[in-house]
């Protein structure tokens with residue numbers, strides 16, 4: 136029986152790269168039925184909900200989603216674009232991908248950042264002599280995906296109960312004279328269970344794939360409670376994995392280490408916001424958004440998506456020039472998740488081959504500015520890079 140995959144192209148280039156990944160999945164012999172599900176900006180505008188219930192129901196039933204990208208806009212801009220019939224009815228915009236992560240408790244986000252040899256976008260640094268070296272990076276970021284600074288518990292002009300509760304904290308004295316309407320609060324809430332699940336997932340992954348270290352990347356000297364809990368739990372859990380070293384770094388220092396010694400890191404684990412930051416940092420060393428893939432994994436449902444967004448500037452270009460590799464690598468993570476390991480390996484080695492050959496490159500790989508003239512300068516189209524991957528399968 137074929138597997139059923141819920142296909143959520145979303146907005147902008149999500150609609151372009153997702154079908155490309157499906158072409159590769161077909162070519163590698165992965166037999167599946169794809170059911171399209173609505174998500175994204177047009178459903179916010181037309182229905183007041185970027186994540187319609189029918190989409191949630193499909194994921195509830197079939198469990199595996201392949202997601203492109205969505206367009207998100209600030210609250211006030213979002214309201215302006217609502218269909219006139221929906222205005223002033225109390226609709227509030229909320230990012231549908233954040234919504235999916237929270238609804239299905241997709242608390243484990245995995246973002247592998249692995250260099251492909253000869254990728255012209257790879258990080259290089261000066262060596263101790265006169266030359267340069269190209270350290271190959273193989274880091275996998277485990278980002279807690281549902282809590283922390285992204286939990287959505289926030290206010291401008293907080294209700295009185297909240298303000299009163301906060302006033303019980305001695306450090307609130309310095310805000311005593313700030314008028315309520317001039318006060319904005321975003322909370323960073325972590326639960327011990329949330330910490331344990333992400334840290335355990337990180338160690339299990341390190342063990343399964345032979346990574347020698349797990350780095351918990353937080354800021355416990357300042358964020359004593361939330362980062363403190365992460366680091367404390369990491370120390371407890373690390374005892375179950377005597378062959379794997381536990382390192383801890385501060386998020387700010389970690390960003391500096393990125394350009395000094397990124398190749399020494401294996402698995403890294405962090406809260407939501409910090410995980411987002413370090414995964415983008417590492418992604419920059421291995422080729423940027425055209426190469427950054429991710430998985431959002433819960434106990435039942437899992438959704439696979441490139442890290443990039445909908446890149447509206449490029450959505451209308453015909454032919455399209457964006458790099459489909461991030462999306463294709465995300466599809467490989469889906470194959471890993473459902474046990475189709477060999478197919479994932481085949482696709483990744485096809486990608487490695489085309490990069491090593493270096494004959495077909497998208498505009499980002501040529502370090503060109505994106506635009507329709509990129510093709511005249513020799514950049515491959517989105518379709519051509521996908522075709523090249525397929526030709527190597």
Ligand code: NAI
Nearest residue numbers: 204205206207232424425442443444445446447457458499
């Ligand atoms: P973006 O990731 O969409 O694009 C930023 C830049 O990265 C692009 O202008 C382009 O230069 C490059 N880029 C992105 N994907 C690429 C690809 N596949 N190949 C080559 N180059 C690529 O981020 P931006 O512009 O900040 O946001 C655009 C929209 O996407 C916003 O509405 C934002 O809220 C949303 N977004 C959605 C995400 C999601 O769906 N998970 C994640 C990030 C942003």
Ligand code: MG
Nearest residue numbers: 411412415442
């Ligand atoms: Mg991001």
